Amino acid sequence: MNDIHLQIPAHADYIDMVRICLYGIASKMSFAYEDIEDMKVAVSEACNNAVVHGFQGGEPGMIDVRFRFDQQSLTIKIKNDGPEFMYAEAVDNAAPLVEDEVSNLKVGGLGIYLMQALMDDVEVLSDNSWTEVIMTKYVPEH
Numbered sequence: 001m002n003d004i005h006l007q008i009p010a011h012a013d014y015i016d017m018v019r020i021c022l023y024g025i026a027s028k029m030s031f032a033y034e035d036i037e038d039m040k041v042a043v044s045e046a047c048n049n050a051v052v053h054g055f056q057g058g059e060p061g062m063i064d065v066r067f068r069f070d071q072q073s074l075t076i077k078i079k080n081d082g083p084e085f086m087y088a089e090a091v092d093n094a095a096p097l098v099e100d101e102v103s104n105l106k107v108g109g110l111g112i113y114l115m116q117a118l119m120d121d122v123e124v125l126s127d128n129s130w131t132e133v134i135m136t137k138y139v140p141e142h
Contacts, residue, residue, distance in 0.1 A: 006065040008047075010055055010080060015047045018065050022076065025067050029074060029139060038118040039076070039137055045111040046078040046133040054082030054131065072139055073120075079132040 006021055008014040019040045026036045047063060055061045066077040115122045121136040 001068055001070050004067040006067070007062050008065065010051050010060045010063050012048065012051050014063075015044055015051070018043055018047055018078075021065075021067065025069060026074060026137075029069060029071075031074070031137070031139065035137060035140070039074070039135075042115045042118040042122075042135055043076055043078070045114050046076075046135065049111055049133070050078055050080035050082075050131070054080030073136050074139075075134060075136045077132055077134050079130060081130050 004021065004025065006018060008017055022039055022043055023036060026039060031039070047065070050063045054063070061081050064077075064079040066075075066079075068075045068077070112122075115133070115135060119135040120138050121134075123134040125132045125134070
């Protein structure tokens with residue numbers, strides 16, 4: 001198992017660094033272009049959530065990003081300090097993706113659907129002082 005650790009300031013200007021690193025790793029793993037683009041969207045959403053929801057009421061902190069990969073899969077872990085994120089509650093309260101008028105959709109909550117739709121596995125761990133999003137994409141069999 002290979003491990004690459006990246007730490008960025010919790011600011012939107014640095015999310016591109018994570019996307020660039022992801023692109024390099026996923027390319028070396030021979031993921032298809034479409035899969036790489038899907039992973040970049042999911043990772044951007046998770047990092048953006050870490051910037052927006054982490055570190056509330058204090059100085060901006062750092063976001064830890066870990067890429068773990070082998071021949072079968074790529075797992076990306078994005079962790080930030082901040083208030084607990086109630087994942088199950090957020091999923092329950094997220095805007096339902098049904099035949100609804102766009103104007104009736106609630107703000108927020110679609111990022112969870114995006115991550116779940118674009119990645120093979122998504123897990124969110126959280127407690128009083130941190131949140132970690134763990135996303136995995138499996139290498140397709142040829």
